[in-house]
Amino acid sequence: MAGYLSVVGGLYVFQRNLMYHPNQTIATPQSFGVPEMKAERLPTPDGFPLLAWWRPPTTADAPVLLYLHGNAGHLGDRAEKVRPYLDAGFGVLLVTYRYNAGAGGTPSEAGLTEDGRTALAFLKAQGVSDDSIVLYGESLGTGLVVKLATEQRYRAVVLEAPYSSVADVAASIYWYVPVRYLLKDRYDTTAIIKDIQAPLLIVHGTRDRVIPVRFADRLFAAAVEPKQFLLIDEAHHTNLYDYGMGKLVLDFLSDLPARRP
Known part of the structure; x- marks a missing residue:
């Protein structure tokens, strides 16, 4: 019993070390083949300068x-x-979080949500309207995107390899621990996804072992129309673009109705 309680206590204390993996690399667009993008620092309201790469849209309606x-x-x-x-002429804002790239912060669901809001405030300052913005979330970022998408109506929402909640995924891994009672950052996307008012696309790989497809199924079932769920056969968690995800997203966005006046 003492050993079990020690394991539970350790998982509780170090849970954010297991969930988040800080990376202090200050990458430049030129070094990674996107020289048309420009590095920016976006200060959060609580003082963390987020590293971001930005390229405005090439046309006013993109x-x-x-x-x-x-x-x-x-x-x-x-x-x-x-x-x-970028090649399609979209504006792209690629932003990292307060615990990365020398920003000086520590991770939490509340903090990362504020990072997302900071990115949206930057776009607004550039004159970008809400109905031009496509919110795109990858893995952990899908929970942030769903939260942000419930706060305002945007052009579309795209979720790459999403989850129903962090609690669901954690419980499947640490089945021997009462993780649902221990989690600090829950990212309970299933509970709020019904409040999204934008067209939704979910893309997942059939061989994803990090976030198995059943969790994306659960999330999709809770979402409201209009929505699409595309499964990529043979794809894993991190290689969806090797199987043509970029084209799937572009096709989805091209089929959307014209922007609201």
Whole structure:
């Protein structure tokens, strides 16, 4: 019993070390093949300068993609993923979190949500309207995107390898621990996704072992129309773009109705 309680206590104390993986690399767009993007620092209201890469849209009516990435890596790891959208003329804002790239913060669900709001405030300051913005979330970032999408109506929402809640995923891994009572950051996307008022696209790989498909199924079932769920056969958690996800997203966005007047 003492050993079990020690394991439970350790998981509780170090849970954020297991969930978030800080990376202090200060990547530059030029070093990762997207020289048209410009590095920016976006200060949060509580004083953390988030590293971001920004390229405005090439035409006034082009969408602007806000990309919120997963729990690990750096901006350069996502350069190839945003390339299709840059080539299509989209504006792209790729932003990392307060615990990365020398911003000086520590991770939490509340803090990362504020990071997302900071990115949206930057876009507003650039003159980008809400109905031009496509909220794009990758893995952990899907929970942030769902939360942000419930606060305002945007052009569209795209979720790459999402989850129903962090509690669901954690409980499947640490089945021997009462994780639902221990979690500090829950990202309970299933409970709020019904409040999204924008067209929704979920893309998942059939061989994803990090976030198995059943959790994306659960999330999709809770969402309201209009919504699409695309499964990519053979794809894993991190290689969806090797199987053509960029084209799937562009096709989805091209089929959306014209922007609201």
